[in-house]
Amino acid sequence: MASDTVRDRILAAGQRITPQRDLVAGVLEQAGRPLSAAELYEAVGRSGRGVGRATVFRTLQSLEDAGIVQHVVLPGNQAAYLLCQVAGHHHHLVCRQCGAADDLAEDEVAPFLAALEGGHRFQVDHANFAVYGTCARCTGDRASTTS
Amino acid sequence: MASDTVRDRILAAGQRITPQRDLVAGVLEQAGRPLSAAELYEAVGRSGRGVGRATVFRTLQSLEDAGIVQHVVLPGNQAAYLLCQVAGHHHHLVCRQCGAADDLAEDEVAPFLAALEGGHRFQVDHANFAVYGTCARCTGDRASTTS
DNA sequence: GCCCGTAGTGATACTTAGTATCACTTAAGG
């Protein structure tokens, strides 16, 4: 099940607590890494009563609207959904080894965007970053290098 | 039809010149903005002899492998394909007004990624940026502001 | 210039992610 803080955030967004949302959020919380909609559907089916497929998508949508969940596009164009600590729009560092996703604060990104605006005479409106690599825990096992 | 430089780049990637590739590349070149697979399929159907749907996707795949095309995910999770001047992996500034996409050189991005690596003890491997906003030409007509 | 192997093509069928619909259920405010 989802932690109380997640429930609070659902309520704060003006949405109802339902067993389905609780389950979906709970599975995401326990996973601690981005899950595809299919994985989620399956996981939710195993643990507890199960949730309709349509509801899984609706729930993800609601939670995303509420700023509790965000989705990233993994390499290979796979969408994956991910419980976020930080509310509001932000970005992620995704570890390809263990799948963990680290939140990226807006103020880490803002200076970069500002620089782009200057360099390109372009007014930035919205940005989506997906940064992949290897997290501190997984470094040491392997070393990868690409652009 | 595609310009000679595009043909050269197809050859350079060890791929054959076919009327279909020529058409697809040509349409993308003329559009000068990212097109969805569906738009492309339709446009190719109008201009000239037409190309099978499967072939449109395969062609985009080949051209992407060859570094001639890249795809971006537009807001709303719409994939769009885009002819790139710059070869190799790079990023784009996409104008939401006119759809134009500006190439973003790797060395504009590298320092930012390096900073992230330091700040998060994370070894960056691959990154995908989608930056949306308003280009210089379109600024003046409207002013937008969001994260 | 022609021949041949291999890369590429088109039609079609399929898969997978996500959306729409609609009758039914249930959370939660009074």
Added chain:
DNA sequence: CCTTAAGTGATACTAAGTATCACTACGGGC
């Protein structure tokens, strides 16, 4: 409690992309 609007599940659907397979044609070698 009771009401009602939000949420749910089943199902059908769409849209993007992939697989298959017989057929075609590019282009290197002669």
